[in-house]
Amino acid sequence: MQNQEAQKRFPWGSLVLTAVAVLGLVAIVYRFLYGLGASTNLSDGRAWGIWISFDLYIGVALAAGGFTLAAAVYIFAREKYHAVIRPAILTAFIGYTLVILALLVDLGQPWFIWKFILHPNIHSPLAEVGLCVMLYTIVLALEFSPVVFERLNWRVPMKWIRTIQIPLIVAGITLSTLHQSSLGGMALIFSETLDMLWYSPILPLLFLISAIAVGPAMVIVEGSLTSRAFGHQLGRDVLSGLGKVIPVILGIYLAFKIGDLVVTRQLGLIFSTSSYTILWWVEVLFGVVLPMILLSRPSVREHAWKLFGAAGLVVLGVMLNRFTISWFALEARPAVGYFPHWMEFAVSAGLVAWAVAIVMVCNKVLVMHEHAEPEHAEEPELEGKPGIMVEPGAAPGN
Amino acid sequence: MGKGVLVDLTKCIGCRACQVACKQWNELPVEDTKVQGDTIANPPGLSGKTYTTLAFKEVEHDGQFHWVFAKNQCMHCQYAGCKTACLVGAFDKTEFGAIVYEKNKCIGCRYCQMACPFGVPAYEWWSRTPWIQKCTFCADLQSNGLTPACISTCPTDALLFGERDDMIKEGKQRIAANPDKYVNHIYGEKEVGGTAWMYLSAVPFEEVGFYPMREEPVTHNVDNAMFAVPFGLAVVATAMTGCYFIFKRRRKLAQAKSRSGEGK
Ligand code: SF4
Ligand code: SF4
Numbered sequence: 001m002q003n004q005e006a007q008k009r010f011p012w013g014s015l016v017l018t019a020v021a022v023l024g025l026v027a028i029v030y031r032f033l034y035g036l037g038a039s040t041n042l043s044d045g046r047a048w049g050i051w052i053s054f055d056l057y058i059g060v061a062l063a064a065g066g067f068t069l070a071a072a073v074y075i076f077a078r079e080k081y082h083a084v085i086r087p088a089i090l091t092a093f094i095g096y097t098l099v100i101l102a103l104l105v106d107l108g109q110p111w112f113i114w115k116f117i118l119h120p121n122i123h124s125p126l127a128e129v130g131l132c133v134m135l136y137t138i139v140l141a142l143e144f145s146p147v148v149f150e151r152l153n154w155r156v157p158m159k160w161i162r163t164i165q166i167p168l169i170v171a172g173i174t175l176s177t178l179h180q181s182s183l184g185g186m187a188l189i190f191s192e193t194l195d196m197l198w199y200s201p202i203l204p205l206l207f208l209i210s211a212i213a214v215g216p217a218m219v220i221v222e223g224s225l226t227s228r229a230f231g232h233q234l235g236r237d238v239l240s241g242l243g244k245v246i247p248v249i250l251g252i253y254l255a256f257k258i259g260d261l262v263v264t265r266q267l268g269l270i271f272s273t274s275s276y277t278i279l280w281w282v283e284v285l286f287g288v289v290l291p292m293i294l295l296s297r298p299s300v301r302e303h304a305w306k307l308f309g310a311a312g313l314v315v316l317g318v319m320l321n322r323f324t325i326s327w328f329a330l331e332a333r334p335a336v337g338y339f340p341h342w343m344e345f346a347v348s349a350g351l352v353a354w355a356v357a358i359v360m361v362c363n364k365v366l367v368m369h370e371h372a373e374p375e376h377a378e379e380p381e382l383e384g385k386p387g388i389m390v391e392p393g394a395a396p397g398n
Numbered sequence: 399m400g401k402g403v404l405v406d407l408t409k410c411i412g413c414r415a416c417q418v419a420c421k422q423w424n425e426l427p428v429e430d431t432k433v434q435g436d437t438i439a440n441p442p443g444l445s446g447k448t449y450t451t452l453a454f455k456e457v458e459h460d461g462q463f464h465w466v467f468a469k470n471q472c473m474h475c476q477y478a479g480c481k482t483a484c485l486v487g488a489f490d491k492t493e494f495g496a497i498v499y500e501k502n503k504c505i506g507c508r509y510c511q512m513a514c515p516f517g518v519p520a521y522e523w524w525s526r527t528p529w530i531q532k533c534t535f536c537a538d539l540q541s542n543g544l545t546p547a548c549i550s551t552c553p554t555d556a557l558l559f560g561e562r563d564d565m566i567k568e569g570k571q572r573i574a575a576n577p578d579k580y581v582n583h584i585y586g587e588k589e590v591g592g593t594a595w596m597y598l599s600a601v602p603f604e605e606v607g608f609y610p611m612r613e614e615p616v617t618h619n620v621d622n623a624m625f626a627v628p629f630g631l632a633v634v635a636t637a638m639t640g641c642y643f644i645f646k647r648r649r650k651l652a653q654a655k656s657r658s659g660e661g662k
Contacts, residue, residue, distance in 0.1 A: 032526075033526075034526070035523070035524060035525055035526045035528065036521075036523055036528065037523030037524045037525075038524075042508075042523070043523070044443075044444065044445060044446075044511060044517070044519075044520045044521060044523075045517060047508035047511035047512055047521060048508060048509075048511075048512050071638070074642070075638050075641050075642045075645065076641060076645055077645040077646065077648070077649050106507075107505055107506045107507055108504075108505070108506020108507070108508065108521065108527075108528045108529075109504070109505055109506040109527060109528070110505070110506075112504070112505045112506075113505055115486055115503055115505055116485055116486050116505050119486055119487065119503065120485060120486065120487075121484055121485055121486055121487035122624070123482050123487075123620075123621070123624055124482060124483055124484060124485045124487075124509070124624075125483075125620060125623065125624060126483065126485040126507065126509045127485035127486070128624070128627060130485055166639075166642060169638075169642075170635055170638045170639055170642070171635075173634065173638050174631055174634045174635045174638065177630065177634045178627060178630060178631060178634075181623075181630070182623070182627070185620060185623040185624065186509070188619040188620045188623055189479050189482065189483055189512075189513045189616050189617065189619075189620050190512070190513070190616075191515075191612065191614065191616045191618075191619065192515035192590065192609075192611050192612070192616055193512075193515065201619045201622070204623050330512075332511065332512055332517055333443075333517035334517075334609065336517075
């Protein structure tokens, strides 16, 4: 029934999705048979390409909904957002799994990954990102596991998970804070090669804040799409509530971004005539300032598609920022250009297609949205308080 | 202190003996090359098969024509970006200051390539099991008290090898003795915190491919950020746990209040 609904709303969707997913697999096989040189346009002057920019930098940023929502619901007791915690955590889990898969494709010799696990270099921000991403993926799997246990009706593992729920959530937030900021830390070593408009000693902080902002934005985008595709009834105030916090975070982000240029006396750069200046203005005006203005207006927040559009701007803004820092404004060797090989696109797109497919399957077979009515939230259920793990059957009113 | 090299670009005659010596000593494979339009540099740059090349630059400076032959190789930084970046610590610094790569550790993330401010580490892109390749400063020769192959081969003494401090002194002396001949700068003395390989030139350095760089090592901000990580971890974990209990208690209080309200 829901199936047909989704088909009607996105005709051809699954066909295109399958094609892209299969093509991605073909490209991955080719890459391992013939090496990176044959399957990418990477070179010594540009050793990182779209797999790092899109799959790692953007993938991790856009999966930030998992930890921001977990913090809101479990730590700061914003019960209202319970309804979207499951999809947020699922997206994060699948997102991180794909990040890892993409990195395994990108690594020259991924079969030696165990060497990294055994001997990480503690001075390397990339090592920190790598370790945190692996650990956090495990944490996300555990955070999401109750939804699966619930479906299978396995009560014992459910109980175990429930006892470690809060430590898990805290670990997830901590790991996320560390690696979201360390992605900016990785760029700190580009002090001679990254354009000064973006290079800053506070890059880790900027990365963290923008990740916190894009987390809820991503949840809005995804929630809007899935509720259209699957006809879930998401309380309007849930998504618009998320929309309300975004301008605050973006405001802090903007203040740091501008403040940094002021403190380092580089504000003049944003009025210079280099082509990077335009990129900077596009990013700041359309990715930060405009969504700040839009999302501060109740009329936008209350309107499903306007809310979707404004949140989409935040997502695009962060994407542009990560692309710029890891690609456009980064000159590893002077005058070496890079444009991805079609197989690089195919792999990235293929992995996204897999992610979408898995999210769709989960939406069909698992209970993804707990409808947290206000009464539910105030239920005096002190000890076994509602978690991701609460079975809708067990919660009163369901 | 570490060893250093003073490259006097005015003394180089462009014979490329250093290139050949490097290939031989390090047993590097030949490279398929072709003649390029605007330069006789060959091969065109560092690669997975070539640790050092000469760039041939035609420069007009102070109304005079200069044909400059600029040897390129790993600079062997005192604060090496590649070494800090590598997530498995495949780079090590020898006692005499060579930055050496150990392939047994490498997993091929190529962060070292991105992290090097001079674009030095190269990759075996053609291979199914690729490794990083870069100049070793002939660490094997040096550990036996010998001079790197390129340097002992140089017929004009354009490459001078010794203690790094002495090389700086020598460079300053040459500039002082011939202020008209050299630009007043030793490239590599202070750039990105100092490099083992240093250059003297008759023409501005950026004209021959040595770009201006800050004195701050590329590792500076990274080290600070990584130093902050354990504290960040502790602060976030504590704050989150704290907030959890505070908000939990608040909720309890609110509930108790509403219940006593109902009781009335
Ligand atoms: S020049 Fe590059 S490869 Fe050589 S030591 Fe410095 S950072 Fe490492
Ligand atoms: S490519 Fe190898 S040597 Fe270079 S940073 Fe990655 S693991 Fe280290």
